[in-house]
Amino acid sequence: MSVPSKIEHFIGGRQVPSADGATFDVPDPVSNTVYAQAAAGGPADIDRAVAAAREAFESGPWPGLAARARAKVLNKIADGIEARGARIAALETFDTGLPVTQAKGQAARAAENFRYFADVIVAQHEAAFSQPGQLGYVLRRPAGVAGLITPWNTPFMLESWKLAPALASGCTVLLKPAEWTPLSASLLPEIMTEAGVPDGAFNVVHGMGEEAGAALVAHPDVPLISFTGETTTGKIIMKSAADNLKGLSMELGGKSPCVIFADADLDTAIDSALFGVFSLNGERCTAGSRILAERPVYDEVVARLAERAARVRVGDPSDPVTEVGALVHPEHYARVLDYVDIGVKEGARLVAGGSRPADLPAGNYLAATVFADVKPSMRIFQEEIFGPVAAVTPFDTEEEAIGLANGTRYGLAAYLWTSSLTRAHRVAAAVESGMTWINSHNVRDLRTPFGGVKASGLGREGGQHSIDFYTESRIVHVALGDTHVPRFGA
Numbered sequence: 084m085s086v087p088s089k090i091e092h093f094i095g096g097r098q099v100p101s102a103d104g105a106t107f108d109v110p111d112p113v114s115n116t117v118y119a120q121a122a123a124g125g126p127a128d129i130d131r132a133v134a135a136a137r138e139a140f141e142s143g144p145w146p147g148l149a150a151r152a153r154a155k156v157l158n159k160i161a162d163g164i165e166a167r168g169a170r171i172a173a174l175e176t177f178d179t180g181l182p183v184t185q186a187k188g189q190a191a192r193a194a195e196n197f198r199y200f201a202d203v204i205v206a207q208h209e210a211a212f213s214q215p216g217q218l219g220y221v222l223r224r225p226a227g228v229a230g231l232i233t234p235w236n237t238p239f240m241l242e243s244w245k246l247a248p249a250l251a252s253g254c255t256v257l258l259k260p261a262e263w264t265p266l267s268a269s270l271l272p273e274i275m276t277e278a279g280v281p282d283g284a285f286n287v288v289h290g291m292g293e294e295a296g297a298a299l300v301a302h303p304d305v306p307l308i309s310f311t312g313e314t315t316t317g318k319i320i321m322k323s324a325a326d327n328l329k330g331l332s333m334e335l336g337g338k339s340p341c342v343i344f345a346d347a348d349l350d351t352a353i354d355s356a357l358f359g360v361f362s363l364n365g366e367r368c369t370a371g372s373r374i375l376a377e378r379p380v381y382d383e384v385v386a387r388l389a390e391r392a393a394r395v396r397v398g399d400p401s402d403p404v405t406e407v408g409a410l411v412h413p414e415h416y417a418r419v420l421d422y423v424d425i426g427v428k429e430g431a432r433l434v435a436g437g438s439r440p441a442d443l444p445a446g447n448y449l450a451a452t453v454f455a456d457v458k459p460s461m462r463i464f465q466e467e468i469f470g471p472v473a474a475v476t477p478f479d480t481e482e483e484a485i486g487l488a489n490g491t492r493y494g495l496a497a498y499l500w501t502s503s504l505t506r507a508h509r510v511a512a513a514v515e516s517g518m519t520w521i522n523s524h525n526v527r528d529l530r531t532p533f534g535g536v537k538a539s540g541l542g543r544e545g546g547q548h549s550i551d552f553y554t555e556s557r558i559v560h561v562a563l564g565d566t567h568v569p570r571f572g573a
């Protein structure tokens with residue numbers, strides 16, 4: 084497979100290096116060798132790209148196109164992604180270490196995001212309000228230049244998740260991809276240009292979060308930032324965005340519970356719990372990384388999770404049989420291994436994995452890891468590990484299950500397994516989580532609100548929620564006859 088050795092910014096329709104020529108090294112997670120130099124953007128590059136996006140917003144055709152015309156372009160972007168599906172998946176796997184079968188699914192989902200928002204924008208309609216003597220109607224306008232900052236887990240799909248609604252809404256965009264995984268985004272300029280996105284409407288600046296990302300957040304001509312990443316980064320961004328009163332959408336971290344009651348269909352619940360924590364290498368914001376099991380089935384759940392985890396196929400991410408690939412970066416790998424040490428030191432019972440598989444002497448590999456008897460006070464219960472590490476905890480009552488589920492600062496997703504209809508709804512209502520799945524894993528209808536509560540985020544994206552974020556709705560009030568006006572000073 085050919086992989087580019089140079090990755091540049093895309094500003095105003097052209098591939099360009101950084102203004103000061105700066106680059107950074109990009110390693111792959113299987114060999115940890117540097118395969119490319121990527122342009123390291125700074126404030127000057129962000130300025131150039133914002134100027135191009137602003138020009139395209141103020142003078143270009145994109146914001147003023149009829150919804151149908153923009154939708155056609157979005158559908159062409161989806162065509163371009165589908166035509167390159169295998170290459171996108173291969174590059175994504177090479178850069179992130181995600182198993183290739185799962186990367187293929189993510190590429191398909193990226194195309195679907197563009198098709199979906201093409202449909203949404205064509206179907207979009209606005210409210211009108213009438214009462215005797217007065218009519219009001221809503222005008223919806225794209226908000227301007229949207230700043231999109233994305234993380235390294237499933238980068239291409241998450242980029243599409245922001246690009247599709249932002250472009251559908253008529254915004255022009257500046258994307259700052261994660262520095263650990265710039266590769267798949269380097270295919271976007273060609274896809275966008277081929278689809279007919281006007282120059283300047285889509286821009287990419289690569290670089291470090293603290294430099295390129297921070298300059299984008301601080302830029303006065305960027306009224307919106309859609310950010311997905313760590314909760315700590317989200318806090319920094321909120322502070323910096325406050326100076327310019329920016330609109331913010333924050334999709335942050337998670338430590339989601341998967342609650343298994345004794346009356347659950349245990350076979351499916353265990354399949355789902357394993358998939359929920361080990362798919363996408365466990366580098367998944369909605370991972371069900373805390374498995375809470377009711378006491379009567381607890382020992383069985385632990386034994387079955389341990390036995391299955393030991394058989395999870397960890398290996399070369401480009402091999403189609405691989406279930407867990409290589410973790411994205413040596414720094415992240417070291418962090419995940421630290422958590423394994425922490426779990427052992429805290430006294431949790433390691434029942435599967437916990438170390439590098441013997442047959443994989445190099446690369447960022449960790450065997451699928453399961454800790455049992457994890458107490459809520461332990462760091463491996465409280466903190467997001469973002470790797471293939473599950474924490475299993477017993478509970479005795481429904482109240483205790485809810486307390487444990489809600490017992491972290493996060494609130495992104497929750498998974499409930501029970502055959503009791505009434506309990507399922509009761510617990511779903513009591514769990515502090517932006518998204519709850521009952522007797523199902525993470526299958527999402529694109530129309531539904533996506534986002535978290537507590538430290539997992541602010542605002543919702545998905546369907547109409549995304550359109551609301553990337554647009555301003557303005558109300559126009561019209562008098563339909565004589566207006567009664569109090570006559571001050573008459």
Ligand code: NAD
Nearest residue numbers: 233234235260261292296297312313316334335336337368
């Ligand atoms: P991160 O916060 O380190 O980085 C995310 C992005 O922010 C990167 O592009 C980075 O360069 C940029 N950035 C870093 N510092 C910045 C700053 N000061 N100003 C502006 N930009 C800055 O996150 P990550 O490690 O790349 O991603 C993993 C995290 O993302 C996990 O916590 C995960 O749960 C979360 N995540 C959340 C969702 C969700 O929808 N809730 C989805 C995927 C990932």
